[in-house]
Amino acid sequence: MLAACASQTEQQQAAQMNKQVCDLPYTTYQATVTGHCQVPKAVLPQDIERDEMVLEMRPYEQIPEVFFYNKGLKYAAVTQEQPAPLVFSIAGTGGSYDGSKMRNLEKGFYQQGYHVISLSSPTFSNFIVNASTGEDHFPGFLEKDAEILYEVLEKTLAQVKAEKEIEVTEFYLTGYSLGGAHSAYLAKLDQERKQFNFKKVLLVNPPVSLYNSVSVLDGYLDIDDGDVAKRDRLNATFENIIDRFSDAYASMESASFTQDSIYQLFGQSNLTEDELKLLIGTSFRMSSAEMIYAIDTTFNYGAVIYKDHEISKYENNFHSFVRASRKGFLNYFDRAIVAHYTKEDPNLTRDELIERLSLKAIEDFLVQADNVSVVTNADDIILADGEVEYLQSVFKDRAKIFPQGGHCGNMDRKDFVAYINKYFAK
Numbered sequence: 314m315l316a317a318c319a320s321q322t323e324q325q326q327a328a329q330m331n332k333q334v335c336d337l338p339y340t341t342y343q344a345t346v347t348g349h350c351q352v353p354k355a356v357l358p359q360d361i362e363r364d365e366m367v368l369e370m371r372p373y374e375q376i377p378e379v380f381f382y383n384k385g386l387k388y389a390a391v392t393q394e395q396p397a398p399l400v401f402s403i404a405g406t407g408g409s410y411d412g413s414k415m416r417n418l419e420k421g422f423y424q425q426g427y428h429v430i431s432l433s434s435p436t437f438s439n440f441i442v443n444a445s446t447g448e449d450h451f452p453g454f455l456e457k458d459a460e461i462l463y464e465v466l467e468k469t470l471a472q473v474k475a476e477k478e479i480e481v482t483e484f485y486l487t488g489y490s491l492g493g494a495h496s497a498y499l500a501k502l503d504q505e506r507k508q509f510n511f512k513k514v515l516l517v518n519p520p521v522s523l524y525n526s527v528s529v530l531d532g533y534l535d536i537d538d539g540d541v542a543k544r545d546r547l548n549a550t551f552e553n554i555i556d557r558f559s560d561a562y563a564s565m566e567s568a569s570f571t572q573d574s575i576y577q578l579f580g581q582s583n584l585t586e587d588e589l590k591l592l593i594g595t596s597f598r599m600s601s602a603e604m605i606y607a608i609d610t611t612f613n614y615g616a617v618i619y620k621d622h623e624i625s626k627y628e629n630n631f632h633s634f635v636r637a638s639r640k641g642f643l644n645y646f647d648r649a650i651v652a653h654y655t656k657e658d659p660n661l662t663r664d665e666l667i668e669r670l671s672l673k674a675i676e677d678f679l680v681q682a683d684n685v686s687v688v689t690n691a692d693d694i695i696l697a698d699g700e701v702e703y704l705q706s707v708f709k710d711r712a713k714i715f716p717q718g719g720h721c722g723n724m725d726r727k728d729f730v731a732y733i734n735k736y737f738a739k
Contacts, residue, residue, distance in 0.1 A: 335350035335351070337351075340586055340589070341692040341693075341718075342593060342694065342719065345593055345720045345722045346584075346589055348725065349719065349722040352723060352728065353726065353727050354727065355729070355730035355731070357420040357725070357730070361391060361420055361423045363390065365387065366390050366473065367386065368386040368472055369385055370386050370465075371442070371444070373385070376442055377442075384443075385443060387410060387439050388432050389410050389411065389419070389429075390429070390469075390473045391423050392477045396480035396481070397479075397482060398427050398481065398484070399427065399429070399481045400422045400428070400484075400485040401466055401484070401487070402415060402430070402431045402492075403434065403486075403487070403492035403496060404432065404434045404489070405490025405492050405518075406434060406600060407437055407597075408434045408437060408490070408491075409433050410432050411431075415431045418489075419431055422737070424734075425734055427485070428473075430466075430470065432462070432465060435452045435458040436453060436601075437603075438603050438604065438607035441607040444461055445608070451649050451650045451653055453523060453646070453650060453670065454670065455670055459499050462499055463503070466499070466508075467508060483510075484510065484512065485511060485512055486511045486514045489724065490518050491519075491520065492517075492519075493517050493519025493687070494516070497514070497675060499514075500514040500678075500682060500684070500685050501675050501682075511684060513684050513737060514682075514685040514686070515686050515687070515688060515737070516686070516688070517733075518693055518720055519687065520671075521704065522668075522673070524643075524646065524667045524671070525671075526697075527643055529695055530593065530694075531597070533590040534591065534595065534598060593694070598642075601642040604645075654666055672707070673703075676707060679707050679708065683711070686708060686711040686712070686736065687704055687708050687712050689713075689714060690714070691714050691717070692719060
């Protein structure tokens with residue numbers, strides 16, 4: 314009787330999931346913010362047992378007092394009782410291990426019988442405060458990010474094995490958005506170091522060029538196109554976004570915001586296409602600002618915080634965060650990444666550095682890496698003209714291109730999850 318009830322409940326859940334989720338007109342921007350809701354969601358477990366883990370990498374006494382809530386590198390582990398493969402999963406730009414996309418990936422992999430270790434992006438404040446190395450590294454420089462991530466993979470695996478007593482049969486790797494690019498660089502690094510010998514690596518909605526993608530997103534904040542009425546309307550929307558963000562920021566103990574959490578503030582709003590673009594640009598700027606603020610506070614660069622000024626945990630630091638938000642990632646790229654690495658290598662040009670922050674820098678590896686595949690959408694907003702075709706030319710039959718979904722907007726949808734399950738099950 315109980316089994317019959319359970320089966321009926323599952324059928325009802327599946328039927329509910331297969332209903333039309335929303336009546337919004339499809340645009341790539343709507344899909345990016347609210348999800349590709351014209352396509353039914355995948356049926357995933359409602360709740361799974363996941364362990365919130367903390368790894369000490371930087372000694373706690375070296376962490377600024379203002380980050381009292383960030384002591385220890387936080388990540389999640391989902392484990393099976395029996396021996397199983399393990400998937401490392403890496404979040405996108407400014408993304409936390411605990412975000413909705415990461416949780417959905419966990420549920421899908423767990424359902425397929427995998428252990429999972431979920432990690433934040435190297436551009437997320439908790440990662441920066443605990444794992445970033447300071448003067449010789451600026452988050453977003455993919456080669457160095459991969460080296461640090463590789464050490465994190467090794468240490469989190471050792472901790473999970475010790476505390477959860479799991480047996481791992483083989484290793485897999487995935488990441489979405491910037492985490493997809495990080496996965497590509499990690500796969501290359503592992504080919505050299507051979508600590509994991511990843512059986513399969515899947516890049517989900519990765520940027521081809523980090524610089525190109527950031528240029529697109531930063532460009533969404535350029536709202537002065539000569540149409541005064543439109544400009545005033547969008548400025549009002551922008552102020553509303555900032556006001557609501559400020560209220561939410563002030564109510565939180567942690568200044569931890571991801572694009573997901575900002576989208577959720579407006580997910581039910583009936584925004585125009587221009588307003589959706591503005592929201593996407595603003596959310597990216599906010600996550601970039603948190604990254605810049607965390608870097609500056611942790612390593613005393615004097616960019617948005619007075620140099621040698623130690624911020625107490627009781628100090629109101631929103632004004633510093635606002636200063637960081639005015640800089641943006643492109644400003645950070647020129648004044649931090651370019652300045653640092655061209656000083657380190659005077660023969661390195663800005664254009665050469667831009668290419669090093671891309672998949673093109675490791676194209677030779679990706680062309681021959683049979684264990685590395687990519688899945689993305691033809692209308693992904695972070696891909697510049699020609700970059701979908703570039704991915705197809707590099708990965709060939711290892712590339713899966715969905716026609717719609719925006720940027721990561723269909724990751725929890727039935728057909729997308731089915732593809733991921735099939736790919737990892739081969």
